[in-house]
Amino acid sequence: MLSIENLSVSVGSRIAIKDLSLQIPSNTILYLLGPNGAGKTTLLRAIIGYPGYNTVSGVIQFEGEDVTDKPMEYRVSKGLALAHQIPPKLVGVRVVDLLSTLCKKSGCSVSDVAKDMEIEHLLYREFGKGFSGGELKRVEIATLLAQRPKLALVDEPDTGVDVDSIEIIARGLKKLVEISPHKSIVIVTHTAFIARYIEPDATCILLGGSIVRCGDPELLYKVMRSGFKGLA
Numbered sequence: 001m002l003s004i005e006n007l008s009v010s011v012g013s014r015i016a017i018k019d020l021s022l023q024i025p026s027n028t029i030l031y032l033l034g035p036n037g038a039g040k041t042t043l044l045r046a047i048i049g050y051p052g053y054n055t056v057s058g059v060i061q062f063e064g065e066d067v068t069d070k071p072m073e074y075r076v077s078k079g080l081a082l083a084h085q086i087p088p089k090l091v092g093v094r095v096v097d098l099l100s101t102l103c104k105k106s107g108c109s110v111s112d113v114a115k116d117m118e119i120e121h122l123l124y125r126e127f128g129k130g131f132s133g134g135e136l137k138r139v140e141i142a143t144l145l146a147q148r149p150k151l152a153l154v155d156e157p158d159t160g161v162d163v164d165s166i167e168i169i170a171r172g173l174k175k176l177v178e179i180s181p182h183k184s185i186v187i188v189t190h191t192a193f194i195a196r197y198i199e200p201d202a203t204c205i206l207l208g209g210s211i212v213r214c215g216d217p218e219l220l221y222k223v224m225r226s227g228f229k230g231l232a
Helices: 040-048 072-077 095-106 110-117 133-147 163-179 217-226
Strands: 002-011 014-024 029-033 053-062 080-083 151-155 184-189 202-207 210-215
Touching: 002 040, 014 040, 014 053, 014 210, 029 040, 029 217, 040 053, 040 072, 040 080, 040 151, 040 184, 072 080, 080 133, 095 110, 095 133, 110 133, 110 163, 133 151, 133 163, 151 163, 163 184, 202 217, 210 217
Parallel strands: 029 184, 029 202, 080 151, 151 184
Antiparallel strands: 002 014, 002 053, 202 210
């Protein structure tokens, strides 16, 4: 599904991703772990084509197409989506209006999405205004469910949220994969709290802007037990 070869990415004058290669097949839940500052968010934003995250070298292919130089809007139209670590507030936009727009394109039901993410009470409120951390993340994942992307890039879904919300978020991500056997998810985390509720198919460790190791789910549990020491 996604193939990254020898990717280097700059943010301003700094090289944040260095000669990184990664393969993400269809129907895969991949955990991308690393400490703060490892480059996890930078990698997700480079994949989605976020402005200001510039490819210095390397290739990003999505479903066999080279999208390295394609703008973010094009990549989203092809089935990529990003859930932010800190979801943006959308002034003047109600949750129900955003979900309705997305569901018209994907064929989903707003009421079903809201029920899955337990956000019925937030539907007629302005997106993000006065939301708790958990509510904001749940609404963000609801937009993923409404989009039904082929590859969802999920940045720190378990940071700054309560345990109940983590479980709901995990349930929503599982639902996203169940919608189609060909969808994949990349979950970025440095705590791995969400792994209690949604198990990975594969795990990769990012340190200093480079992937230093990939493996099966046991690698995730090793990091949860012992941290990142000795993995470089």
